[in-house]
Amino acid sequence: MVVFADCSGEAEATEAGQWHKPQALKLKVAAIASVLFAGAMGVGIPILGKAIPCLNPGSSLFSIIKAFAAGVILATGFIHVLPDAFDNLTSPCLKENPWGKFSLTGFVVMVAAIGTLIRNRVLVLGIVVHSIIIGISLGVSGSPDTIGPLVAALAFYQFFEGMGLGGCMAQVNFKSQATAVMALFFSLTTPIGVAIGIGISNIYTENSPTALVVEGVLNAASAGILIYVSLVDMLAAELMNSKLQSNLRLQAGANLSVLLGAGCMSLLAIRA
Template sequence: MITSHRLFITFFCILLILLPNVVRGECTCDPEDEDRDKTQALKYKLAAIASILVAGAIGVLLPVLGKTIRALSPERNIFFLIKAFAAGVILSTGFIHVLPDAFENLTSPCLDEHPWGDFPFTGFAAMVAAIGTLMIDAFATSYATSYYRKSHFGEAENNAPDEEKVGEHAGHVHVHTHATDGHAHGFLEYSGESELLRHRVISLVLELGILVHSVIIGISLGASESPKTIKPLVAALTFHQFFEGMGLGGCITQARFKSRGVAILALFFSLTTPVGIAIGIGISSVYDENSPTALIVEGIFNAAAAGILIYMSLVDLLAADFMNPKMQTNKRLQFGANVSLLLGAGCMSLLAKWA
């Protein structure tokens, strides 16, 4: 998993380096009239950096504390309720917050009618991202489990007792309790390892989708010079980051990364939006949200992020938990999870009024 972390960090660094450069451009549309006050706006931006950083850190680390707080352990029913709530938040983020922004960017009158008016690029980018997430999810899990199965069971066969091998070649059936127990133990270990690897893939892909749109949100907020625009965003994005962190933290907990891996993932999630705001502050003098380049880049990235978040929330979070035998056999837990899902989606949808 060290290689995966390095690839993840490399991609994120490239994103941070390239995005501020590609959003620069000459304005082709008249900017909207708004009250500009750089000094007051800067105060709100600094407040946003602090509040979003703290909220994100608390949100992502809260489920991780299940290792020390038994009530938050993944085996407890409350963990299913928390994950359902957080999954609703992530689903609403994709549908209500990110995807509409992508549609607004890629259908802007500031873009040329051809080709942007000839084809629904937003839906196409979201679809491609969702399919790509499925492929990554499937191939990474399949490769990892196949490698583990070959290395484990291949070694088990080589270490099998000689009399068992002779009996098999002679056509006789021998019952070896120790061998049977060994294979059963190996199968259970393989199943557990396969599930663990899947959770790790889910955590990394989900964090990637979250980071992409978090960078864009941060840069947009940091580049704005209107206190009226920034003020409601501070509270809305603080809650947004907290709830989203809970969903990601739940996945990280189930993935059982080592302390170093947990620290890296939590740190990147917590810092992404504040770093984006800092970048936005730095490029505010040259940033133009109505330039074709900015609209296209933000639109494509937002659409891709929406596709990833929608896929991950429906397939890897909700479907996996709602089809879990523990929930299927517990009607009270099932009802509670449905209520938590609706609450999470509803609360995040309500925040769309301000963010």
């Protein structure tokens, strides 16, 4: 949907944008189902992997997959989320004081990363915050040409981020009930975000100061958590363990897998 908006949040949709609404709505409904399926598959495979030798959290293949997922999450934080946070919190629609005089984006990222050192299960928090934000972004989008690539990128992201989350949960050995709740929560957050976005698409004004500040702070916090967890809790823990350190071939494979995951997610930013 083509929208002309000023900083007061007033917006006027073009006739072409109105004509695209039914087609866009169909794509959004289809996106809810596809993203739900991709997320559930991604988080479920490593959790159920204990019954499948090659997908067991202690297997060599799983180490490669987890490294790829960590690369996806790292690129998500740096390439997809952090630039949006800077755009939100440095928008000319915000007042110069205080937004133009202090790097709030960097501050929130720093606080979120430090906070990650002292909260349990922060990976879930970072993923949930970001999943809701990107779900809402898809829901309020009005152009079918934009929605298609975004859905593909989102399904890819959900699957491999779910793999990373599921691998962490499998290795920590949470109780079955807690694992099921966390997996269900992850699977549902982005579809719920899309549904919320659809519901507010007619009243959402992306250039309003309130929307910019809220979305910017949430994006910055999400980026800080995702970057820290991917580098420290996932990559450092995996690459520094004795199994990889004693196996140069496996270590090289894991390193290449990280680069491949980060590269693929970075390339998706061009389309989405």
